[in-house]
Amino acid sequence: MCRWLAYSGDPIPIAWLVLQPEHSLIDQSLHARLGATTTNGDGFGVGWYDGRSADPAVYRSVHPAWNDRNLRELTTHVSSPLFFAHIRASTGTAVQETNAHPFRHGRWLFMHNGLVRDFARVRRDLMLAIAPPLVAELEGSSDSELLFHLALTFGLEDDPVTALERMAGYVEDVGAAHGVQHPLQMSAAATDGTRIVAARYSSEGASRSLYFSTDARVIRARYPDDERLQALSDEARVVVSEPLGPRADAWNEVPEAHVGIVQPGQDELRPFTPRRGVAV
Amino acid sequence: MCRWLAYSGDPIPIAWLVLQPEHSLIDQSLHARLGATTTNGDGFGVGWYDGRSADPAVYRSVHPAWNDRNLRELTTHVSSPLFFAHIRASTGTAVQETNAHPFRHGRWLFMHNGLVRDFARVRRDLMLAIAPPLVAELEGSSDSELLFHLALTFGLEDDPVTALERMAGYVEDVGAAHGVQHPLQMSAAATDGTRIVAARYSSEGASRSLYFSTDARVIRARYPDDERLQALSDEARVVVSEPLGPRADAWNEVPEAHVGIVQPGQDELRPFTPRRGVAV
């Protein structure tokens, strides 16, 4: 179980979302409310676009987010128009930077909350479907890293929603072949620095929570006294595992089996349907 | 806030107490019940006597105890007749090995749960009272390290109970001079490898919890089916911040402002009275 957030909008210090809200990601690392575990202390990561280079920067650590001083320094002093942040609760795999999210390939970032069930049994089959040049990039032992490289294999860079649907379908195909009842539990996000694709899906139809922020103009109008909220640009959007504070009207739940696309112009929300039987 | 345990008896694998009980120290690192914080994830330490050398070994880490694989390896494969184990929840000072307990000086170990209140204000005065050669040994920034070196200055190696009482009195003297209302909150243990001295005291008379195990012969008689309990020697004794499991009759609370001495022959439990006005 993990927690994550993604931001897109005018550049803001990363700390505005990671450190400072009442129920910030740091607070969630100690006291998550909606997740399977309350403590998310098995490493963390931040990935951000600096507005100059197309490739994102990634800072990952094995320490708990709440006691990592470098995280405070970095997020306070680095502003970004699009960033991912993730705190990890290992379900058994090693606590190492290469198992921390977000993962990166070229200009793409990926992060995930959830799991591939019976991973030890299906792991080899999942690896086999990854394109050989991408296999060489695997560095850790997590299911999430494999999900990302499967999605890349299935065309994430060209058509991200379809690639995520093929990835989910393939995991379900492999799981079914191994007799796994509910192979996939996932709330995942991917970005190329321009748009964010965030999917909520699980084989059992009871997915981990996922929220996106209300339109920034509405938020600003409702909270005229909150300086940080007033500074959000019209396009600003946040996607989170759980709300960052008590303002219920600031957040909308992503419906079960849906995918949201945060992008320049109109954002989108559509059904997410795994594509089975395609890749096997 | 921290949690700790101390064991004395026939050699047992350290894991028997640190990893395996239902509410082991590892479990307490995620879900402490009686402490000020539920999570104790800011490093840990184990100190043990190997039965050959008079000097103890110390293993300290900045990682949470629950995800440190080396801790599992070490405690499973090392047996010891006397060991200390400690998990840390920092109250603000840096998470670094030199702030992790137990601290060592020659053949002595020391660990602590609690705090010196308004430490930033009184820190310099506490340092000033430490014997100059001991100042050179300070490596971290914690109040606990200073408490240990004050106790050493006040004769811990010769008369541990008196030294701890002088240390507590000195902290209260310095606190009073700085207008601190309740200067000391402490449940601390020290050992030379032969006896364990464990004190529970706080200026406000509401000290952190501290328990010692019931006589091993009684325990064995009550739980004839528990293999590990049957293996405990007559002299075996455990002192803990909170009980390691649900067996209420296996644990006795150390009374407020008392000090217990676990030693060859008869153990002792006596009042603990800070010695004020001596060292200033």
Added chain:
Amino acid sequence: MCRWLAYSGDPIPIAWLVLQPEHSLIDQSLHARLGATTTNGDGFGVGWYDGRSADPAVYRSVHPAWNDRNLRELTTHVSSPLFFAHIRASTGTAVQETNAHPFRHGRWLFMHNGLVRDFARVRRDLMLAIAPPLVAELEGSSDSELLFHLALTFGLEDDPVTALERMAGYVEDVGAAHGVQHPLQMSAAATDGTRIVAARYSSEGASRSLYFSTDARVIRARYPDDERLQALSDEARVVVSEPLGPRADAWNEVPEAHVGIVQPGQDELRPFTPRRGVAV
């Protein structure tokens, strides 16, 4: 490039070989003489049998061996009749505990100095040959971990020399299929806690250095004043990447393409011949 040592004999403190010799493994971590790099600061590991449990303990760290205090504590206070120690110089893969040696499976340990050439290209094919249940155990991204799991797949636990020869042959087969000129450079050791098998081999016939210690009785007779050497048992044997000190007559080089077997009774030294065309 890495450095390693293996010991078998009467129990001795691990520090006797890892910390204390003039050109100890710690010294080699800063100033290796015979290797491709002088600095081996990308993590280290120690594996040891405790004489009670059949399964070895493993302590691995991402820190340089020279500044890891826990390594000093552990090796000073733990004695063992058979242990492996390894210091790592990464050739690019992540510095993480799961890439540190020795690797473990059940009662077996494995460590390695050398490399699989063009690893990124051949990695997937090497993984494909590993038995599916063993794939689930992979935790890192190193070539060495794959070599170990290939050897396990090829019967390491039953016939270690043949398994290592099949593993080497398979790596050469795969390398040849990918047009790699000299696929394998290896000086590796494996043990089950009873015997140590140490092989020196490279496709180009110019393998990394490997030495074994002269018969302990000869050593004791030659250096009557060296207390530690006098304490070595008749059966004591050390295998090392490079000698631990200036005594040339204490060390014999393992010949090119040979494997040594340290075991109860007579030790052995035989040619090492990769078995090609078997596993593909």
Added chain:
Amino acid sequence: MCRWLAYSGDPIPIAWLVLQPEHSLIDQSLHARLGATTTNGDGFGVGWYDGRSADPAVYRSVHPAWNDRNLRELTTHVSSPLFFAHIRASTGTAVQETNAHPFRHGRWLFMHNGLVRDFARVRRDLMLAIAPPLVAELEGSSDSELLFHLALTFGLEDDPVTALERMAGYVEDVGAAHGVQHPLQMSAAATDGTRIVAARYSSEGASRSLYFSTDARVIRARYPDDERLQALSDEARVVVSEPLGPRADAWNEVPEAHVGIVQPGQDELRPFTPRRGVAV
């Protein structure tokens, strides 16, 4: 022994100096040429001003600079008009972030290469001279942290050169009182984000090396084909423990017992004279 560099000029990616030059700070962490040790693998730190906030950011790590991926990420993606970078070779004190340079107080940064001789003996007296509120900020165990806090006590924020001279004088006074022959060996730098003060001094008159870069206009004229050098602004200045590459004419040695001041307008170079007998 350590190595460091300081930059002031138009904003550049930190990696331009830390990662990319032929004999970059990363290269110096493995192969320093002019220092007392060739390996500087006991942690590192970077401090930088982001151009928005007056307070600098600090990233410090216990890992060797050469294998820390976060350092590569950060320095590649963060640009700064003024930054410090430091790699550490411990002379015995713990490898922990709080012993890594640069140190920070408010808007000031400080870093140091050298040592206080017989530090264990004089440490307490050095601490005693530090202003009590600054004592509360001490977090590590290094001589360098004390030097910084002494300089702060002696007015670094108002008159940095005089404060450093008083600091050096005080260390020599205390050393003399303890019979230390050459109490101080120092090449140190401090900055408030506007000017950099870099002093080279040692009691024995044989100080660690220190260089500053030739006027950027001269450099650009001499190397018209070097893209990065052409991008340096007129005011750009680098101060380093040892030159970053083979261009001898790009570097000038700071003379023995001198202090350089890099600042808006004309830089300065003046004699550095410890002020003895003032503070005791």
